[in-house]
Amino acid sequence: MAPLEILIVGCSIAGPALATCLLLSDVPVSQKPHITVLERSNGMRTEGQNIDVRGAGVTILRRLGIEKAVRAKTTREEGVRMVDSRNRTWGQFVADKSGKTSTPTADIEILRGTLAKILFQRARSVSDAVQAEGGHGVEFVWADTLDAIEQDGLKVHVHFAKSGKTKAFDLVVGADGLQSTTRSMAWGPQADDAVQKLAGGVYGAFFSIPAWEADEETLWRKWYHASGRRSIMVRPHEQRGRATAFMTVIADTDARLERAATNKNNTVAVQKALMKEYFGEAGWECERVVDDMMQSTDFYYDSIAQVKLDHWSKGRVVLLGDAGYCASAFSGMGTTLGLIGAWKLAGCIFQHPNDPQRAFDLYEARMQPTVALAQKLAPGFPRSLHPATDWGVWLIHAFVWVLWVSRVFGLLMKLGAGPPAHSVQVEETQVH
Ligand SMILES: Cc1cc2nc3c(=O)[nH]c(=O)nc-3n(C[C@H](O)[C@H](O)[C@H](O)COP(=O)(O)OP(=O)(O)OC[C@H]3O[C@@H](n4cnc5c(N)ncnc54)[C@H](O)[C@@H]3O)c2cc1C
Incomplete structure (x- = not known):
């Protein structure tokens, strides 16, 4: 049987992880798939700040041979401190370095750009090894997108917007994130309803600043809350001398916030100006963070939403990671789901190489329980933790203080079922 021709759209976390999982499979090199990875940026994107890898996500990093890196x-x-405008700590939650409980700081905290780079380098080196043995490996295509996807039952025919080329693939995997265009092209207008805003309309900006x-x-x-449903975190960076910042605004009454996330004509300058308006006079250390934000070169802004679809495949097109089942930055599970999804999807493709529907149904059945748990945020969260008034902020501080001094929080974390990533079974090999 001829090896499968697979197109993966998106080269961030889930995309290169899938390419590596497919190529590391224990099948003869002549049967390893021919993979194309398409990324709309000119190269690997460096933006993005702290992301978590938890439970089974760490197991997959180990299987891919990159845990040490x-x-x-x-x-x-070390953990999270909730501070007020005078920098007084109202509660602190220490990281669980054993990776066994679901503390806000995960076992592995890493910058998104760094993890993406490690995954990309691993995909490239595995591809080089496959090519050295006479296989096809991975072809990376940068700075292009698809503008048409058509299926005839046997193949998926795609058109590349920039190069103008057309090509047929056996399978197309959309790993192109929250605002996936693979999803909108394959699913049509109903895909717009798949992106579900968190209650109240939540928007986030991520960037790095001098420490x-x-x-x-x-x-x-350090996590500071201001009235008007705003909060800002300043977090450790991998480099000494730098810190990272994450601003959150919850407002469904200001249409500019949504436009800044979805309208392709909105530039980073527009997004920064909006965040300046919200945080310029928010108190605490916001003034310095805003000043540094205006100078930052790694600024990233998006709406914080979830993706919910009845099914993650349409014919020979399947979705992976945020494109199919984004759980939102507040779940702390987006990256872990992308890694688990890549491992499981690769396994299911090898199990049913001639029957994509069965492969994709199996992938969905294996992933769905974990995704459902990851998408289950605490009732009203994150709105409930972002009060509108100063009085509401004081109440949150008091509540957190009680949890801290009574040690109830730590106990709840220990007694709880643990995060969904800890109960996931990771199949031993790709051919199972
Ligand atoms: C630049 C960036 C910064 C981020 N920063 C943070 C952060 O600070 N904190 C956090 O919790 N999460 C962040 N995220 C989201 C986080 O990476 C994901 O939640 C998670 O890791 C799952 O990854 P993914 O590979 O499924 O999707 P994503 O990481 O969103 O990757 C999607 C990839 O597809 C590419 N792409 C999009 N559309 C197309 C297209 N039409 N054609 C080709 N390629 C396309 C994108 O450029 C990107 O490389 C960020 C994502 C990106 C892209």
Whole structure:
């Protein structure tokens, strides 16, 4: 049987992870798939700040042979401190470095761009090894997108917008994130309903800034809440001398926030100006963070939403990671789901190489329980933790203080079922 021709759209976390899982499979080199990875950027994107890898996600990093490289680049965050405008701590939650419980700081905290780079380099080296044995490996195509996807039952025919080329693939995998165009092209207008905003309309900006001395004395994340449903985190960076920032705004009354996330004509300058308006006079250290944000070159802004679809495949097109089942930055599970999904999808493709429907149904059955748990945020969260008034902020501080001094939080984390990533079974090999 001829090897499968597979197109993966998106080269961030899930895309290169899938390419590596497919090529590391224990099948003769002549049967390894021919993979094309298409990325709309000119090269690997460096933006993005702290992301978590938990439970089975760490097992997959180990299986891909990159756990050591990843652990060498973590931000070493010690935990989370909730602070007020005078920098007083109202509660602190220490990281669980055993990776066994679901503390806000995960076993592995790493910058998104760093993890993406490690995954890309691994995909490229595995591909080189396959090519050295006479296989096809991976062809990376940068700075292009698809503008048409058509299926005839046997093949998926795609058209590349920039190069103008057309090509047929056996399978197309959309790993192109929350605003996936693979999803909108294959599913049609119904795909718009798949992106479900978190209650209240939640928007986030991520960037890095120069660290203050106090940021580096201890490697704690500081989380400051302002009235008007705003919060800002300053967190450790992998490089000394730098810190990362994550701004959150919850507002469904300001249409500019949504436009800034979805309208392709909105530039980073527009997004930064909006965040300046919200945080310029928000108190605490916001002034310095906003000043540094205006200078930042790795600024990333998006709406914080979830993706919910009845099924993750249409014919020979299947979705992976945020494109199919984004759980949102507040779940702490987006990256872990992308890694678990890549491993499981590769296994299911090898199990049913001639029957994509069966392969994709199996992938969905194996992933769905984990995704359902990851997408289940605490009731009203994150709106409930972002009060509108100063009085509401004080109440949150008081609540967190009680959890902290009574040690109830730590106990709940220990007694709880643990995060969904810990109960996931990771199949031993890709051919199972
Ligand atoms: C630049 C960036 C910064 C991020 N920063 C953070 C962060 O700070 N904190 C956090 O929690 N999460 C962040 N995320 C989201 C996080 O990476 C994901 O939630 C998670 O890792 C799952 O990854 P994914 O590979 O499924 O999707 P994503 O990481 O979203 O990757 C999608 C990839 O597809 C590419 N792409 C999009 N459309 C097309 C297209 N039409 N054609 C070709 N390629 C396309 C994108 O450029 C990107 O490389 C960020 C994502 C990106 C892209």
